[in-house]
Amino acid sequence: MTDRDTLSRRQLLLAAGVAGAAGGAGAATDTGPARAPSSSRAPLVTLNGRSLPFKMKGGVKEFHLIAEEIEHEFAPGTRIKAWGYNGSTPGPTIEAIEGDRVRIFVTNKLPEHTTVHWHGILLPNGMDGVGGLNQPQIAPGETYVYEFTLRESGTRMYHPHADEMVQVAMGMMGLIIIHPRVDPHPVQRDFAILLHNWAVHPGTYRPDPSVMTDFNLWTMNGKVFPMIDPMVVRTGQRVRIRIGNLSMHEHPMHLHGAHFKVVGTDAGRIPESAQWPMTTSLVPVGGTVDIEFTASLPGDWAFHCHKSHHTMNAMGHEIPNPLGVKQRDLDPQISKHLPGYFSMGEHGMAEHQVHTDMSFHDTPENTLPMAMGKGPYGNLEMGGMMTILKVRDRLQSYADPGFYEAPAGTRARRVSQDPNFKP
Amino acid sequence: MRDSGDERFRCAVSGSQGSAGSPSVKYLTLVLAAALCSACAQLPDEVLPQQSGEIVWRRDAAADAVAARRIDEALAAGVDVERAAQIALLASPDLQAQFETLGIARADYLSAASAPNPVIDWQRRALADGGGATVDWGLTTQLIDLLTLPARRRAAAIELDGARLEAALAVQHLAIEARERHLRALTAARIAELRRQHADLGRLAFEVAGRYRDAGNLKMLDFEQERTSFLHAQQTADDAALEALNARFELARLMGVLEREAPVKLLGAVPALPQGDPPVAASEAEALRARLDVQAARRRVEASVARLGTARATRIVPQLEGGAVRETDASGERSRGPALALELPLFDARTAEVAARHAESRLAMRRAEALALDVRLEVRSAQAALANARRRAELWTKEVVPARAKIVDGTSREFFFMLRGPFDPMHARQEALEAEIESVAALRDYWLARLQLARASGDLSLARFAPAVAETSK
Incomplete structure (x- = not known):
């Protein structure tokens, strides 16, 4: 289910926490849940993603993951050959209910063997998915089945534990959301995000798995800003954001416009006594963080990794620093040899988005501009791990409502253009 | 056009100036005509007419003046490849020297082909007692020389024919070499221009590095790297300029106009690589047939064989003098009668003479054989060199240069996306210029190889240049 769906009456009721309809997990509408879920649970929204359908068989939820090579697009015009599940990276979110018995078939259509590790789930050792340790690897063309009971609720992940360096770098990962049977902390909006990093060298079409730290694309659910869905909520709603991290860097995720608490990790719910208010929470490598808050302030609030390079797209890290270098006067001479040449960055890199947006120059092959995104007041000058929490007093649907219009007198305004201004 | 006196051998050289047709055709007509004339005419004047319009054998001040005027006109118009050949044919002192050797050969021919002069013999013998004197008159000539005159004339004509060839x-060679020097001068000038662009980019990169250094954003190491790269590029550009100057001097020297103060104004551009090489009429056998030096060597053999025949024929009677004598004795009585003088080959049976002619004949034959081997070697070598030069030219023009252009474009795009620094596109362009330089040199070498094959095979169609290559860097 996507966030662009119109808010149905049922969803509105669910969001208000008063509906009693029994909703199946995720997109699995063809079958019922193994056990009745909480009637007040808000539907999970995997930004830019979907949930994996299942079938009920003998009281067991059956899922089918297909590991395969796919074509993936970070943003229009930039595509790679990635590895994922069921046609996407990250793979579809597996949703289930605490206590469910799940049977997950894994078919390997990759050119090499694989396994699936169910990250953070307590299960029989032989189901843990570490190739060579817990099971033989799943050879190309083979299908293995995993079956276990989900004992705890919370945010978990799945990823290969076979040639993990390559397969994770290629995009093989997904989220597992185990809803509590009865949620003692209900929310009206429940978002799921999986963070990842990519080394896609400019002009190439396949991630480079040998890169250890110097990644150049930072994604939420495989997309970069501004292609990441916004999180649309109504003022006053309780909101949960589940953030998993299978990248090679930790990410300090920062939310504007709200104070949140970290309420859970991939090991379960944190006792209330151990929670404290925050605006930034570090999501560790190989871990998940659930945050909850009340969206009390209407507006467009940025939600992003606070490592500022992670809110940019590909850029050179070894280039000479152009800041403060006066060289524009040389451009005409250099242009005689290199038509269209112009120096950049003397006063900062904000001009970069102006140049790229206006197509001053041909773009490099299969590469995104360093910064993208436009707001009502100009360029956002960001890319990568960034999206917007859109809080509105009134909503007809959870579709993107557009940009927030600040009421008169509530927006910063220019009062002088004199650099020697004194208030 | 002048009549050689023999309708079979009418020269086609003269009057070619201003004729219609492409420069290449004109050039080929010129050289071929010269070759044809050389094979046919009876007199040097007919071989290379003094006012042929293209080739002038300057033998007096008037001819010098005419040639000088035409050379001035050609130089003023600028020197393209065809004009370089024309000027060389008019002005080259080397060619004029070659013509003078032809004059010597002609003199030798006239000498050898002339009938022996008669000898008048007069004697007066006075009697001791003062009683008068005896007076003898004799008119004799070398009869053997007279008898062998047709054979000697034939041999001398063959020799002269060889000299004409x-x-x-x-x-031919001068015309080809003029094209070669012009091509070298043109490519050297083009390479010097590309080197200048290369150095200018180096200067700009150094200047940009200085700005980065001034801003505190570039370490000394990288700054000095740009400096040394620039200095190296500058020196290389200076060297290339010198090479271009020397190449122009060499062209002027070949054309015979080096003494003129005004620099030669080069016209044209480096010819492009043609689609394919023309079928080489120059199989080795064809080359042996077509090459003028081979034909000349054959003439030498024929002449030596003719001389050997004469030597053999006169071996028994090497000298026979015949004529008439008249005697008036002291009493005034006259008597007359024939006179013969015969050399008796008792001690010198002309064995050495015959042996010498024999050796001379074998020498000519062996030299012709050796030349034939050289021709085969030159044709094979030139064909191999041409094939290699084509591969190399194709590599640079069709593969490397376009690839380098893509690299420049890609690097510029990445610079624009701040994936690369400012030096990268400049360095990439310098690399592209290096590739263009190699490409120009490869094209030059291809055409030099073709000219060499034209020389080796005697197939002058190979010396025809293709249209100029586009100058991509402009």
Whole structure:
């Protein structure tokens, strides 16, 4: 289910926490849940993603993951050959209910063997998915089945534990959301995000798995800003954001416009006594963080990794620093040899988005501009791990409502253009 | 056009100036005509007419003046490849020297082909007692020389024919070498221009590095790297300029106009690589047939064989003098009668003479054989060199240069996306210029190889240049 769906009456009721309809997990509408879920649970929204359908068989939820090579697009015009599940990276979110018995078939259509590790789930050792340790690897063309009971609720992940360096770098990962049977902390909006990093060298079409730290694309659910869905909520709603991290860097995720608490990790719910208010929470490598808050302030609030390079797209890290270098006067001479040449960055890199947006120059092959995104007041000058929490007093649907219009007198305004201004 | 006196051998050289047709056709007509004339005419004047319109044998001040005027006109118009050949044919002192050897050969021919002069013998013998004197008159000539005159004339004509072929070969080679020098001068000038662009980019990169350094954003190491790269590029550009200057001097020297103060104004551009090489009429056998030096060597053999025949024929009677004598004795009584003087080959049976002619004949034959081997080697070597030069030219023009252009474009795009620094596109362009330089040199080498094959095979169609290559860097 996507966030662009119109808010149905049922969803509105669910969001208000008063509906009693029994909703199946995720997109699995063809079958019922193994056990009745909480009637007040808000539907999970995997930004830019979907949930994996299942079938009920003998009281067991059956899922089918297909590991395969796919074509993936970070943003229009930039595509790679990635590895994922069921046609996407990250793979579809597996949703289930605490206590469910799940049977997950894994078919390997990759050119090499694989396994699936169910990250953070307590299960029989032989189901843990570490190739060579817990099971033989799943050879190309083979299908293995995993079956276990989900004992705890919370945010978990799945990823290969076979040639993990390559397969994770290629995009093989997904989220597992185990809803509590009865949620003692209900929310009206429940978002799921999986963070990842990519080394896609400019002009190439396949991630480079040998890169250890110097990644150049930072994604939420495989997309970069501004292609990441916004999180649309109504003022006053309780909101949960589940953030998993299978990248090679930790990410300090920062939310504007709200104070949140970290309420859970991939090991379960944190006792209330151990929670404290925050605006930034570090999501560790190989871990998940659930945050909850009340969206009390209407507006467009940025939600992003606070490592500022992670809110940019590909850029050179070894280039000479152009800041403060006066060289524009040389451009005409250099242009005689290199038509269209112009120096950049003397006063900062904000001009970069102006140049790229206006197509001053041909773009490099299969590469995104360093910064993208436009707001009502100009360029956002960001890319990568960034999206917007859109809080509105009134909503007809959870579709993107557009940009927030600040009421008169509530927006910063220019009062002088004199650099020697004194208030 | 002048009549050689023999309708079979009418020269086609004269009057070619201003004729219609492409420069290449004109050039080929010129050289071929010279070659044809060399094979046919009876007199040097007919071989290379003094006012042929293209080739002038300057033998007096008037001819010098005419040639000088035409050379001035050609130089003022600028020197393209065809004009370089024309000027060389007019002005080259080397060619004029070759023509003078033809004059010597002609003199030798006249000498050898002339009938022996008669000898008048007069004697007066006074009697001791003062009683008068005896007076003898005799008119004799070398009868053997007279008898062998047709044979000697034939041999001398063959020799002269060989000399004419060599003169025609000199014309051919001069025309080819003029094209070669022009091509070298043109490519050297183009390479110097590309080197200048390369150095200018190096200067700009150094200047940009200085700005980065001034801003505190570039370490000394990288700054000095740009400096040394620039200095190296500058020196290389200076060297290339010198090479271009020397190449122009060499062209002027070949054309015979080096003494003029005004620099030669080069016209044209480096010819492009043609689609394919023309079928080489120059199989080795064809080359042996077509090459003028081979034909000349054959003439030498024929002449030596003729001389050997004469030597053998006169071996028994090497000298026979015949004529008439009249005697008036002291009493005034006259008597007359024939006179013969016969050399008796008792001690010198002309064995050495015959042996010498024999050796001379074998020498000519062996030299012809050796030349034939050289021709085969030159044709094979030139064909191999041409094939290699084509591969190399194709590599640079069709593969490397376009690839380098893509690299420049890609690097510029990445610079624009701040994936690369400012030096990268400049360095990439310098690399592209290096590739263009190699490409120009490869094209030059291809055409030099073709000219060499034209020389080796005697197939002058190979010396025809293709249209100029586009100058991509402009």
